Amino acid sequence: MASHIVGYPRMGPKRELKFALESFWDGKSSADDLQKVSADLRSDIWKQMSAAGIKYIPSNTFSHYDQVLDTTAMLGAVPPRYGYTSGEIGLDVFFSMARGNASVPAMEMTKWFDTNYHYIVPELGPEVKFSYASHKAVNEYKEAKALGVDTVPVLVGPVSYLLLSKLAKGVDKSFDLLSLLPKILPVYKEVIAELKAAGATWIQFDEPLFVMDLEGHKLEAFSGAYAELESTLSGLNVLVETYFADIPAEAYKTLTSLKGVTAFGFDLVRGTKTIDLIKAGFPEGKYLFAGVVDGRNIWANDLAASLITLQSLEGVVGKDKLVVSTSCSLLHTAVDLINETKLDDEIKSWLAFAAQKVVEVDALAKALAGQTNESFFTANADALSSRRSSPRVTNESVQKAAAALKGSDHRRTTEVSARLDAQQKKLNLPILPTTTIGSFPQTVELRRVRREYKAKKISEEDYVKAIKEEIKKVVDIQEELDIDVLVHGEPERNDMVEYFGEQLSGFAFTANGWVQSYGSRCVKPPVIYGDVSRPKPMTVFWSSTAQSMTKRPMKGMLTGPVTILNWSFVRNDQPRHETCYQIALAIKDEVEDLEKGGIGVIQIDEAALREGLPLRKAEHSFYLDWAVHSFRITNCGVQDSTQIHTHMCYSNFNDIIHSIIDMDADVITIENSRSDEKLLSVFREGVKYGAGIGPGVYDIHSPRIPSTEEIADRINKMLAVLEQNILWVNPDCGLKTRKYTEVKPALKAVVDAAKLIRSQLSSAK
Numbered sequence: 001m002a003s004h005i006v007g008y009p010r011m012g013p014k015r016e017l018k019f020a021l022e023s024f025w026d027g028k029s030s031a032d033d034l035q036k037v038s039a040d041l042r043s044d045i046w047k048q049m050s051a052a053g054i055k056y057i058p059s060n061t062f063s064h065y066d067q068v069l070d071t072t073a074m075l076g077a078v079p080p081r082y083g084y085t086s087g088e089i090g091l092d093v094f095f096s097m098a099r100g101n102a103s104v105p106a107m108e109m110t111k112w113f114d115t116n117y118h119y120i121v122p123e124l125g126p127e128v129k130f131s132y133a134s135h136k137a138v139n140e141y142k143e144a145k146a147l148g149v150d151t152v153p154v155l156v157g158p159v160s161y162l163l164l165s166k167l168a169k170g171v172d173k174s175f176d177l178l179s180l181l182p183k184i185l186p187v188y189k190e191v192i193a194e195l196k197a198a199g200a201t202w203i204q205f206d207e208p209l210f211v212m213d214l215e216g217h218k219l220e221a222f223s224g225a226y227a228e229l230e231s232t233l234s235g236l237n238v239l240v241e242t243y244f245a246d247i248p249a250e251a252y253k254t255l256t257s258l259k260g261v262t263a264f265g266f267d268l269v270r271g272t273k274t275i276d277l278i279k280a281g282f283p284e285g286k287y288l289f290a291g292v293v294d295g296r297n298i299w300a301n302d303l304a305a306s307l308i309t310l311q312s313l314e315g316v317v318g319k320d321k322l323v324v325s326t327s328c329s330l331l332h333t334a335v336d337l338i339n340e341t342k343l344d345d346e347i348k349s350w351l352a353f354a355a356q357k358v359v360e361v362d363a364l365a366k367a368l369a370g371q372t373n374e375s376f377f378t379a380n381a382d383a384l385s386s387r388r389s390s391p392r393v394t395n396e397s398v399q400k401a402a403a404a405l406k407g408s409d410h411r412r413t414t415e416v417s418a419r420l421d422a423q424q425k426k427l428n429l430p431i432l433p434t435t436t437i438g439s440f441p442q443t444v445e446l447r448r449v450r451r452e453y454k455a456k457k458i459s460e461e462d463y464v465k466a467i468k469e470e471i472k473k474v475v476d477i478q479e480e481l482d483i484d485v486l487v488h489g490e491p492e493r494n495d496m497v498e499y500f501g502e503q504l505s506g507f508a509f510t511a512n513g514w515v516q517s518y519g520s521r522c523v524k525p526p527v528i529y530g531d532v533s534r535p536k537p538m539t540v541f542w543s544s545t546a547q548s549m550t551k552r553p554m555k556g557m558l559t560g561p562v563t564i565l566n567w568s569f570v571r572n573d574q575p576r577h578e579t580c581y582q583i584a585l586a587i588k589d590e591v592e593d594l595e596k597g598g599i600g601v602i603q604i605d606e607a608a609l610r611e612g613l614p615l616r617k618a619e620h621s622f623y624l625d626w627a628v629h630s631f632r633i634t635n636c637g638v639q640d641s642t643q644i645h646t647h648m649c650y651s652n653f654n655d656i657i658h659s660i661i662d663m664d665a666d667v668i669t670i671e672n673s674r675s676d677e678k679l680l681s682v683f684r685e686g687v688k689y690g691a692g693i694g695p696g697v698y699d700i701h702s703p704r705i706p707s708t709e710e711i712a713d714r715i716n717k718m719l720a721v722l723e724q725n726i727l728w729v730n731p732d733c734g735l736k737t738r739k740y741t742e743v744k745p746a747l748k749a750v751v752d753a754a755k756l757i758r759s760q761l762s763s764a765k
């Protein structure tokens with residue numbers, strides 16, 4: 001019985017690629033150095049899967065940024081501002097598209113479906129000249145073959161690529177991106193022909209858009225595209241892979257009727273209803289790649305249950321046509337449990353990272369073929385039983401408190417307009433108040449202090465002293481720049497979710513459980529294994545300390561319950577919303593303690609609220625109801641004069657704007673500049689927003705420093721659709737990934753622009 005992996009983590013077990021990328025970007029190493037690290041990581045991945053017995057091993061899933069940007073490079077679809085004309089796209093153009101450079105901004109970045117992974121959004125229109133400009137897919141196939149590993153090259157499918165794109169600036173909104181299919185398919189044909197010539201026998205097209213609610217003409221585009229590719233694909237086995245949700249019935253019919261396609265891959269973890277479609281009818285003679293091992297979470301597979309599912313599918317498609325697979329790329333999980341030193345043996349036995357999931361896939365394939373590894377299956381059953389019965393998982397008082405939430409919507413009793421009046425009397429802010437989102441640069445020295453404190457190499461007294469000095473530095477910088485509402489810079493935090501999870505019960509933490517978010521940015525999601533509560537205050541000491549250093553308002557900085565949930569590996573033994581309510585109660589305790597500690601402005605970040613929106617529209621309402629309710633729970637008990645902020649970034653918020661309004665925050669700061677100010681269009685279309693709002697005025701994920709004039713222009717665009725008395729001026733996101741040499745001039749431009757517009761507004765009266 002055959003086995004398959006959809007994709008694999010790229011960063012390396014100890015983030016080797018992250019450090020190589022950042023060294024290259026900082027000019028400390030060469031392109032050859034970066035390529036050497038990359039080649040070594042790819043080699044290790046291919047050899048590991050081959051040794052584990054995997055038959056269908058992917059190639060071209062490794063990337064220096066993301067797979068969509070790789071496809072943009074392959075198609076030569078470089079926006080004109082980057083100066084590309086022809087030839088093979090090099091790292092300079094590639095990284096300029098991803099990160100911007102000194103003279104031009106980066107392309108938009110947004111979330112990859114409902115994950116915390118991001119991709120660079122292609123900018124397309126009728127004038128784009130497509131050409132075969134990156135041979136990466138073919139080169140990596142040849143590279144693996146030279147190592148003795150025959151792989152399945154993976155390409156982002158042509159229809160999904162276009163549907164994941166956006167219109168380039170200035171392109172008429174009526175332009176249909178799918179009309180570009182005849183222009184990009186010739187490039188795909190060139191790539192396919194080269195792969196065939198290199199010896200490839202299989203090719204995988206990732207077409208995840210199949211799981212979305214698609215209109216008929218979009219489904220027809222899939223049929224047309226693969227009909228056009230059919231003759232070129234002749235002689236190859238072709239797998240079309242879908243993931244992240246159930247596939248709708250009409251899409252299933254379209255998919256399984258595609259010409260030239262010999263295999264279909266489905267996520268049977270998040271798409272359990274797809275099993276019914278398969279059992280109701282699967283094309284004879286085709287392969288089913290059954291994604292029964294979860295690529296999105298880190299819990300050990302229930303091997304016995306998966307085997308039953310596979311056996312039932314075997315009766316439908318035939319023994320020789322069933323392939324055991326992961327539900328999606330393992331990119332979304334951590335790399336290898338073998339590197340974990342912080343987890344205790346009990347919790348460790350409940351988990352499976354990418355390397356372990358590869359073994360699970362192989363074990364299931366062998367068991368299906370009658371070669372069951374009895375000891376492996378027995379150990380798996382024992383671990384699942386241990387988890388179900390462990391007293392660490394359940395806290396009766398927490399469950400009772402969460403159950404008691406039913407029956408109330410937990411709204412603040414006063415309307416937002418009256419609250420804003422009370423807050424203004426207390427805060428006395430100018431119009432267009434300036435602030436930042438929370439974090440300031442995380443310097444090498446600051447990281448060293450935290451690392452040595454955790455390793456017990458410095459005392460708590462020395463640690464507190466060092467963090468206080470960093471806070472004072474950040475406060476002084478903000479006062480010198482004349483920012484109105486300050487932050488303490490979060491020097492005590494490595495990660496906004498990890499910091500809180502370490503102080504909440506029901507969470508476990510890994511030493512090397514890193515997951516790529518975008519580019520070189522990695523996060524280490526906490527593991528929520530049990531009921532959640534807050535044993536003691538988490539941020540009050542640091543926020544109160546920072547407030548004592550200034551007379552200006554100091555924001556208390558918290559991560560919201562939905563974001564903590566969506567940026568964690570969440571327990572799968574109870575509904576997600578029940579876990580979210582537990583987290584909300586813990587954050588509520590912290591909010592009220594901050595207020596008692598003299599903090600009058602409290603920011604509860606919900607950066608990931610939109611990220612968790614289900615992919616199917618029928619499921620939106622239920623999710624938004626409990627997600628928005630969870631946020632309101634956190635701050636329903638504060639006084640009118642306490643100002644509650646929230647922050648959101650790097651998603652498309654226009655389709656949930658009414659739910660954002662329903663969160664009832666006093667002020668929301670929200671990403672805007674990198675997405676070409678898409679957010680403002682919702683207000684142009686008539687949506688009324690009465691609370692404070694700060695659409696970001698510059699992109700912090702690029703090293704580029706904006707000018708005062710550029711920011712002033714953005715503010716004026718905002719004032720065209722928003723009232724001046726509710727508008728805030730702030731960056732898109734936190735500043736932790738930037739350097740002080742970038743942050744100081746950028747924030748000076750922000751403040752200068754706000755003052756310039758204030759002056760102009762005052763003169764116009």
